[in-house]
Amino acid sequence: MTVILASSSPRRKELLQKSVTDFLIKPADIDETVAPHESPLDYVERMAKEKAAPIVSEHPDDIVIGCDTTVVLGDLIMGKPKTDDDARSMLAQLSGTIHHVLTSVYIYTKEKVYQKTETVEVDFYELTSTDIENYLSTGEHRDKAGSYGIQGQGALFVKETRGDYYSIVGFPIGYVHQVLKEIL
Template sequence: MQTSIDHPLIVLASKSPRRRYLLNKVGLSFSVIPSNIDETTVSMSSPHDYVKALAEEKAKSISEKYTESWVIGADTIVLIGSTILGKPNSTKEARAMLKRLSGRNHQVITGYAICCKSKDRYFSETVETKVCFKKLTDSEIEWYIHTEEPFDKAG
């Protein structure tokens, strides 16, 4: 298949800097076309099903236009107890999340989907990582917030 700007071979259906970094790290050539799906319309029967469904929706929404491309969609949540943490929307929210995570264990759950509509190929699954978070001081929390890193990832 011929690759061009209009028909990229691999499309990342996400504006996540972390996902771009990972694909660049393995040397893949890809285009970034965020899906912009309405995440509130995806029902949640379980955290794993939720992130998997979001990843599938993101990939499928982009594959409708880029039918010849391999499209990658992904979504990540942080689960602490029975509470789901997404990306913080403010400094105050980031501070509260970090204080909640400090010194505790939590799960990071990522769903990903890869599809190519023209080949009728679809694959998706979830991956869970258990994280032991060290106890953070207030100054460590403030320093981390100042880096702005908390705002491009869940939890």
């Protein structure tokens, strides 16, 4: 059995390498639009499933890992920013708030599907417009839900977290490792 990561995220690749050294990367191209009246939990779980589904169809005898991460402020789902203005708006909204990061992971095998969704609380400092502009100039925000990466310069915005740090990064490696130990 081959382990296949259904994601092009360099952070997920780096974290999975802590558990297994030999795996394939096969990201799926899916529509990440939020469905009308879809809750953040339903959305993040649907995205993780849909990212894995075409890869599972192509590789039914292998282990396929699908993940998704989203940032939620109240009922507002914040995916990846489409533009710098979009990122600027997201960061301004997150400034001085407590928000949630939801990460869902599905691990498919021929015999069983393993699933876990983590919700982590993140408390942001107040951000000035200079803080936001300096961060945007790094380009780090471009492929990140909520427009920030806690593992990079975005760490400067975080006052406190409650929950699994690696779920904020986008890959709950402790859980994934325990499942892979059971399977492999």
